[in-house]
Amino acid sequence: MSPRIVPSRFEEEPPLFEPRAECFQIGLVSHNLFQNKLLQAMLAAELGGAHQVAEVAIRDRAVIVERPSWDLVLWDGYGLNLEEMNVKLRLGDAPDPIEQAMALFNVDPDVGTAFERRVIERCIRGIFYLDEPLDRFIKGVKAILQGELWFSRKITSKILMDIHYRRAGIAAAEAMLTAREKEILIAIASGASNSSIAEECFISPNTVKTHLYNIYKKIGVKNRLEATLWVARYL
Structure with missing residues (x-):
């Protein structure tokens, strides 16, 4: 009987996924240089040697892209909050984020x-959390490189429900509100006063109050703030 060959734990393991034939350019944005080196080695091993993974230069908290466009920019989202989104997720002279595929990694699962939602509004293509398993991270990177989005089921379900409610609200507004009432409601949401609405619509302030009473009753709100929130969600 021939001896059983036990592979050494130091032998190189096969990649989790078969690499594509194309050569992708992947950029890493993070101040953690040690982490960047590990990610570079891991992505190169899992996606194939033809893919190029490099660090993206950062200056004044803005990305400096040295080539016309990356196939994917992976941005370290650790500690990133809503207030920093518009500052840190600025591409400087890079292409528009709609064209430049970007994804966040190291994001707190309890963010x-x-x-x-703000990330999605910024046209970011995906989110990878701190507790993301390695195989899912690689699968997600590959999916984004294929032109897909990578978000959790919880996020996508929430967005789909919001779209559903928004469409329902638009349909309800079309059915319930007159053209004048919709005009006044939108003006209220923009911060206009009763007197300015009256002047703009060539009606009396008392008529504006009557319209507001009818509007509030139809859409089920009690004041201007609730009406503004209703408009933000449904119109």
Whole structure:
């Protein structure tokens, strides 16, 4: 009987996924240089040697892109909050974020849906959390390189429900509100006063109050703030 060959734990393991034939350019944005080196080695091993993974230069908290466009920029989202989104997720002279594929990694799992929604609004293609398993991270990177999005089921379900409610609200507004009432409601949401609405619509302030009473009753709100929130969600 021939001896059984036990592979050494130091032997190179096969990649989790078969690499594509194309050569992708992947950029890493993080101040953690040690982490960057590990990610570079891991992505190169898992995606194939033809893919190029390099660090993206950062100056004044803005990305400095030295080539016309990366196939994917992976941005370290550790500690990133809503207030920093518009500052740190600025591409400087890089292409528009809609064209430049970007994804966040190292994101706190408890960051909240408000942050995740803002990320999606910034046209970020995906989010990878701190507790993301390695195989899912590689699978997600590969999916984004294929032109897909990579978000959790919780986020996508929330967005789909919001779209559903928004469409329902628009349909309800079309059915319930007159053209004049919709005009006044939108003006209220923009911060206009009763007197300015009256002047703009060539009606009396008392008529504006009557319209507001009818509007509030139809959409189920009690004051200007609730009406503004209703407009933000449904119109």
